Amino acid sequence: MLARPGNRSCANPAIGGNHYGPAMVYMSAVSDATTADGSSSGFKVAQDLHAGTMASWGTEILNANCGKPTFSVPQTLAGGNYLVRAEAIALHAASGTGGAQIYMSCYQSKWIWCDV
Template identity: 45%
Template sequence: MKLSVGTVLSLIAATASMVNAHATLQYINDNSDVVRAPPSNNPVMDVTSSDMACNVNGGTPKSSVLTVAAGSSVTLEWHHGGRDTQAIDPSHKGPVITYLAKVPDATTATNPASLKWFKIYQDGLSGETWGVDKLVANNGKYTHTIPSSIPSGDYLIRSEIIALHAAGTYPGAQFYMGCGQLRVTGGGNANPPTVSLPGAYKGTDAGIQISIYYPKVTNYIVPGPAVFSG
């Protein structure tokens, strides 16, 4: 089939728009100094890659930590460009997830792929609304609680978006993740079950290799472990 010049140009523009609509974690409680920003907003697509932990630059510590009380709320904020841009292209539908990993000192912790992570939040599919839909509607922000029972000390927090618009085959799902540095105070003595990243996901997981449009998904299983409620 021969395409017209106008159609070709439209496809090029659409592709450029999709690339520009990739996303990065940029703020935690309005603080950007504690976020280990990746060098670009491109996704990771190989679930076995060490970049699955905290993205390409996630092993580079920052000098600051954000102090939060156990049981308090944190707000994580995503954008595809600067803060005045949308969170991520609305077509990139999928879940929004948060993990924590305990570390001796968040300002010196390297090699996040070697850490043990536990999931503290997930927002998958509710009716016809995805976690990403809510993120976009809320200007890139989502808020949840730090479990009140986890031990005090330093943590890396890992925020993740899994975009499923092209996930009918593997690799196809796009994984966007960013990590930040927290110091939790007033905690307890819980010992949450942990997983490794990479390791917690398989390319064949029902929530990773999935066609969300044909047939339209009505029941979605968020990949990874269960949420630790604390």
């Protein structure tokens, strides 16, 4: 999830260095996404945990997808303003005194549903 302007390349892992762990995406409803401070509680809309292989860790799925998490907005979600938070939890130091490392990115979104 390294995305500084101009230095993100899909040739490099988005989260490397044995930072294996799950990756999740959360959404939270807010009254105005342009001014929300992220303090509202959210709900999980996607997760890649671990399915028994190193490649199945959420962080490795992120790397295989150039650091871009994919998720579907729940079809039952009401239109409105939402914050979207993508999060990866690196577990390489979780058993020591360092603890798990949380890497997150946040986005403001406005969803407007149309019936067709």
